[in-house]
Amino acid sequence: MTEEISSVVEVDDQEYIINFGPQHPSTHGVLRFVVNLRGEVVKNLQPHIGYIHRGIEKMCEKLTYQQIIHLTDRMDYLSAHMNNEAVCLCVEKALDIEVPERVKYVRTILDELNRIASHQLWWCSFGMDMGGQTCYFYGLRDREKILDIFEETCGGRLLLSYNTPGGLMWDIHPNFQQRIKDFIKYFRKKLPEYDKILTGNVILQERTKGIGHLSLEDAISYGVTGPTARASGFSCDVRKNYPYSAYDKVDFKEILYTEGDTFHRYLARMEEMRESMKILEQLVDNIPAGDFTAKMKPVVKLPEGEYFQRVETSRGELGVYIISKGDKFPYRIKFRSPNFCNLATMNLMASGFKIADLIAISGSMDLVIPDIDR
Amino acid sequence: MKSIIEYISGIYRGLRSLLIGMSVTGKYFFSPRAIVTQQYPENRHGHGKRSKKQLVMFDRFKGEVVMPHDANNQHKCTGCGICEINCPNGTIEIISVSKVGEDGKKKRAIEKHIYRLGMCSFCALCVKTCPSKALEFSQEFEHAVFDRTKLVKVLNKPGSSLMKGVE
Numbered sequence: 001m002t003e004e005i006s007s008v009v010e011v012d013d014q015e016y017i018i019n020f021g022p023q024h025p026s027t028h029g030v031l032r033f034v035v036n037l038r039g040e041v042v043k044n045l046q047p048h049i050g051y052i053h054r055g056i057e058k059m060c061e062k063l064t065y066q067q068i069i070h071l072t073d074r075m076d077y078l079s080a081h082m083n084n085e086a087v088c089l090c091v092e093k094a095l096d097i098e099v100p101e102r103v104k105y106v107r108t109i110l111d112e113l114n115r116i117a118s119h120q121l122w123w124c125s126f127g128m129d130m131g132g133q134t135c136y137f138y139g140l141r142d143r144e145k146i147l148d149i150f151e152e153t154c155g156g157r158l159l160l161s162y163n164t165p166g167g168l169m170w171d172i173h174p175n176f177q178q179r180i181k182d183f184i185k186y187f188r189k190k191l192p193e194y195d196k197i198l199t200g201n202v203i204l205q206e207r208t209k210g211i212g213h214l215s216l217e218d219a220i221s222y223g224v225t226g227p228t229a230r231a232s233g234f235s236c237d238v239r240k241n242y243p244y245s246a247y248d249k250v251d252f253k254e255i256l257y258t259e260g261d262t263f264h265r266y267l268a269r270m271e272e273m274r275e276s277m278k279i280l281e282q283l284v285d286n287i288p289a290g291d292f293t294a295k296m297k298p299v300v301k302l303p304e305g306e307y308f309q310r311v312e313t314s315r316g317e318l319g320v321y322i323i324s325k326g327d328k329f330p331y332r333i334k335f336r337s338p339n340f341c342n343l344a345t346m347n348l349m350a351s352g353f354k355i356a357d358l359i360a361i362s363g364s365m366d367l368v369i370p371d372i373d374r
Numbered sequence: 375m376k377s378i379i380e381y382i383s384g385i386y387r388g389l390r391s392l393l394i395g396m397s398v399t400g401k402y403f404f405s406p407r408a409i410v411t412q413q414y415p416e417n418r419h420g421h422g423k424r425s426k427k428q429l430v431m432f433d434r435f436k437g438e439v440v441m442p443h444d445a446n447n448q449h450k451c452t453g454c455g456i457c458e459i460n461c462p463n464g465t466i467e468i469i470s471v472s473k474v475g476e477d478g479k480k481k482r483a484i485e486k487h488i489y490r491l492g493m494c495s496f497c498a499l500c501v502k503t504c505p506s507k508a509l510e511f512s513q514e515f516e517h518a519v520f521d522r523t524k525l526v527k528v529l530n531k532p533g534s535s536l537m538k539g540v541e
């Protein structure tokens with residue numbers, strides 16, 4: 001392996017190479033960084049991926065469009081609903097189907113709930129990466145409330161599989177709206193606790209301010225999206241710029257910072273939770289009555305052509321690209337996953353910082369490894 | 375002089391931020407009512423000493439696929455095989471036989487509805503697409519077994535037959 005790396009990177013006799021991962025707890029999955037160190041300082045970093053590659057894109061070529069949905073759950077499992085929605089929207093666009101308003105509203109609500117749940121889990125694990133084990137318990141306590149809402153309506157807690165091309169699998173549960181209202185009331189009280197425990201904490205601030213800077217130019221040229229890019233000032237929110245579902249009916253702010261360091265990536269996610277709650281408040285009382293699915297044929301066949309649709313997941317922009325030859329299976333399906341592009345900037349951000357900062361930086365990127373490998 | 379003041383105020387700010395954080399954890403430490411932890415194996419039946427809540431799964435929870443039978447040991451599955459076609463993982467296998475019905479016509483009926491729990495990804499397509507609503511999800515979630523072969527289940531009970539009026 002040393003030869004493999006040293007043929008790419010020049011290693012002098014002051015430097016040494018270590019493997020960071022694939023079994024390291026702070027990579028949050030099976031990701032391996034090959035890190036060149038001089039003393040404690042990172043000189044170069046190469047991510048090695050593919051440990052959890054399942055060939056989802058290839059598997060999809062033998063599955064109907066309804067069956068693909070359950071595989072997209074397993075890419076970015078923390079934004080399962082957004083992944084489902086991306087495929088559904090793409091298929092609906094190709095077939096030129098207008099889904100009922102009710103479906104659009106419910107999808108948007110579930111998106112935002114999913115985003116909050118994902119950011120809560122990120123907050124827990126980021127706190128733990130920084131050495132604050134307490135965070136885990138507070139974050140998971142509140143996430144449980146959202147998982148209960150999911151469980152009651154969708155039947156799954158993490159992998160929802162609630163979307164289907166044309167609408168939803170079944171109608172929402174009668175308690176759905178009440179539970180969301182309760183959750184918002186509850187979480188508005190609990191979110192300041194997060195700030196007290198972690199945001200204001202002197203150790204977190206010292207370890208993240210000015211660390212792992214990502215400039216606006218780099219963010220754009222590497223195709224970084226999501227809160228990671230918005231912390232660098234790159235306005236890339238698909239919900240705002242290319243609204244889908246019910247996002248054109250709600251009023252929310254795109255969180256933008258210009259500093260682009262680890263601390264502002266942290267702040268961007270914290271603020272997004274507040275914005276998500278605002279979106280939920282606007283939608284939850286106005287779910288229109290109607291069908292929970294559009295009229296669909298049992299066998300969905302897309303007309304020949306190429307289709308693309310993107311959505312904003314909790315980590316950035318997910319694109320679905322389908323090439324159809326008129327069959328009930330896609331000829332080729334490609335997912336443009338946000339984490340894969342975000343990962344490419346790791347070397348840029350971590351070079352020149354200490355190895356302990358590397359953990360802070362990779363934590364603030366909120367990487368989900370199965371989404372990178374697919 | 376200036377640097378000394380900065381140094382001391384830095385220490386003060388740091389300590390203050392730590393105390394603010396600890397005030398939150400301290401509040402929960404001294405208020406046992408705020409405990410949300412559930413004692414898992416005890417709360418299953420709701421009579422554990424420290425369990426606050428009984429563990430009840432929601433009705434829609436996708437635990438495992440079952441085929442409900444009524445009191446006469448009758449189910450609704452006609453053996454059409456639609457669930458088998460719709461399953462993305464090959465979890466379901468239908469073994470059907472043709473029987474001569476009361477009216478003398480040949481009819482398809484199931485002999486075995488094989489469900490491999492270990493391969494199921496709980497996508498709910500089988501339950502949703504079954505034309506006679508013969509399948510549903512149970513809320514059972516404790517699936518651990520010592521032997522893999524125990525995960526292969528036959529959903530129709532032995533000796534069961536098709537419910538009257540289901541085509």
Ligand code: SF4
Pocket residue numbers: 450451452453454455456457458468503504505506507508509
């Ligand atoms: S369970 Fe339903 S779909 Fe499957 S074979 Fe029986 S009737 Fe057909």
Ligand code: SF4
Pocket residue numbers: 439460461462463464465466493494495496497498499500501
């Ligand atoms: S839930 Fe999905 S994977 Fe499981 S048996 Fe039904 S169709 Fe197959």
